[in-house]
Amino acid sequence: MKILVAVKQVAALDEDFAIRDDGRDVDSDFFIRDLNEWDDFSLEEAVKIRESSAEPVEVVVVSVGPDEADESLRKCLAKGADRAIRVWDTCIEYSDSIAIARVLAAVAKREAPNMLFAGVQSSDQSFASTGIAAAALLGWPHAAVVSNLTCTPGANLAVFRRELEGGLLHEVEIQCPAVLTIQLGINTPRYASLRSIKQAAAKPIEVLSLSDLALGAADVGEAGSSSRVRRMYVPDKARAQLIEGDAAQQAARLAQIIHAFKGAAS
């Protein structure tokens, strides 16, 4: 059995940050990069399946991203992934989640896993659509926000649970191969010690280009995307003030503010 786990190196923001000159993203100088929190859980789920299985299970992590993403992939290798694949090409930049899903689907076709796991969403972009889009492109059954999974290697069906409104649980079975997006809290991700990360540095990371996946520049980047970021900005802070004084003073001040506001609007 093989489980493919799609992971992403996300960017967290430092205390102060600046928007890039083109106004469409934060300047990457201010990023603190780390593995997406959800992916920690989906990787752990895959490794747990391997550890409790009698038959061999291979856990492969895949990420679409530049060189820096190797750091996160190494962390995944330290936590127990058997192999790591990174796909990158400069024209992948500016891809939306659907274009990224196209790349992941191509990797899934190449690797032919029994399951594709992804996090429910990424903590930096929060589209929550990459995994599901990949399922659509592959034509596989899928389920989102899985909070419990029972999966016996070799079996055609996997059983999972999802949490619904009002404390209800939804128990569903799904035909493999399938795509599942994994929710936080499904397990307790293990700690990757620095020593194990260092040792994982010796394991190779397979780097694929678009041509390795039979994709072209038109499939990714802005050309392959169905949406486009127009701008990224910090909204003006809403203002509030407490009017002090007795009732008459407060009413007078309020009237003054309304007049000023009306005046500004007209």
Add this chain to the structure above:
Amino acid sequence: MVSRTDAVTRILFEAFSAAEVRLFYLLGYAAIAIFGYGVYVQIRKYRRGAALKLEGGLWARFGAMLSSVLSHRTIERRDRSAGGAHRLIFYGFVLLFAGTATITLEYDILEPLFGIRFWHGQFYLVFSLVLDIAGVALIAGLAFMMYRRGWMRLPKLDYARPDRVPGDPDFDRPQYRREDWAFLWILLIIACTGYVLEAARLVWLQDRADIWDTRWWSPVGALLAEGMRTAGLGERGAGLLRHGLWWFHGLIALLLIALIPFTKVKHIFTAAASLMVRDPLAAQRLPRIPDSQEQVGAARITDFNWKQLLNLDACTKCGRCHEACPARAVGAPLSPRDVILSLREFAKSTLESGVLPDAAELDIHGKAPGQVAMETLWSCRTCMACVEICPVAVEHVPIIVQMRRKLVEEGAMDPLLTKTLQTIHKTGNSFGESKRKRGAWSKALPFPVKDARKEPVDVLWFVGDYASFDPRNQKVSQVFASLLQEAGVNFGILYDGESNAGNDVRRVGEEGLYEVLATANVNALAGASFKSVVTTDPHSYNTIRNEYPDFGGKYEIEHYTTLAKRLFTEGRLQVTNPLKYRVTFHDPCHLGRFNKGYDAPRELLALLGCELVEMGRCKANSFCCGAGGGRIWVPDPVGAEKPAQNRMKEAAAIPGLEVYVVSCPKDLTMFEDALKTTGNEGKFVVKELIELIREAIPARRAEEVPA
């Protein structure tokens, strides 16, 4: 005057048949053979541990050991009466053993081979007097030890374990108690029968002038002989008594010799050997893991080195570490004594057998007898109280940290600790703050603090996490910076070049992260120009001073207390407003016990005009605040007493106490909290020594006092 004739000598086998003498020799050789086999089994056990190369010369080590043993310095600490009694037993036993050994030397070696005799005449008489006195010392010592075990009810001699519950097979280990008593009784019986034997011999041979006239050279024996004669014992009866007792005394002595390697008696050798291989920086400088080593930390008993296995056997269950441990004091499931004894039993059951068991049977982690539970390991605050007080140089802290390394590798730790380690890895500090904000506390000062990476300074101040990011401690940092500025010290900091010093990360057992932090700091320091380093944080002080040299970072470094004291001595700081407070001082583990910085803070307090009242547990016996070993990142169990609260109660008992003085950022955090939770708020206050200095030297200009 005693005649110097050959006749005056020790009566050995007189009236024994040749067969009896042969039998005795046979039994003697058998005892020695059993002893030899036991020694072989023990040494084979130690050799099954990992290799270790000791630093330092053998003779220097031997000299240090001999001085500790002969002076009983370590045994006497915090238990003078037990130390005194042990000294009586030790010297009594050594003299009696030496006496017996010299007889063998003459009778079995020198005389038959070379015809040399010296065991007669004046020499014999003086020796017999000395041995008689030695016997009295031995019996007195043993009698006190029996009283101590039987009647004093010392908690430290209670073998009930805090990490087990009644009903567990190794809960209170009655076999240890039985062994303690058997050892005392055997020695007592040997000593007493020796005297009775001596007396019976005198009565039996009372007609021989050479024996009877010199009897008072064995005063105890002579006195007993007089008693026997008064009671009507004749020569014949005495002869029979002597014959029977001779065998009894001899056999029990041979039994003791044969049993040495298999019982607690072996501490005669193991404790001495352990003292000889002592590492004076055992807890201060933890061992590195060689890059070539795959295995991280101690998972199996064979992962300990031979010295650590020897340490396990050196333990005499004296309970001093059990008594000193702050985790044990507040009811945590840890006693350093029991970690050692558990592992000792484990080593005994696995490594003493002829064939080494499978790797799976050597796993020391778990809850079975002999194994150590993770709750126990995580209770340790690495405060070093156990290592410091151990009279036989058992080094508990490296053993515990090496076991924790294995737990960290498996991720078997509190989720909050996992989170903190991840945070430190990501941001370089335990607060999860942006690196850029590390020097932000200095913005409130009316003068710029130099960036030591950009301009040369005399003193580089390594600030540390708590002093940089914790709002309460930031205030102290600001005061310290002002004091340095006023004293005209050319100082600077590393700003965002500084990372968590790693002292506690290493003591948690996350060695890989420690390596990253230490290397980052050594590199940052290499990029700065300075003459010496000062720290306000004893934890950073310890690791930079003792551990960074292993990473290529050797600096002249001091804690702020010695620097401040010098500034006063040189007149660069002057007390203008003497404080009349009644204070007590809490020695931080990493400044006091770890680095012997006991004096500077006390001298400073005296300079400031404070009246210092010591707590019972001070200096080397200071009681940990509970924050060490990474425990500051893991909350203590709800409901149970915290070490800091235990300490606050001790301080609160000082009549009229006004200020509880600390000199460590973590102490400030822990004790200010404990002051409130123990209901002592308003009775006295917790203050950093730096704050007291400020009070005694009001700032020259108002604007120098940071907001």
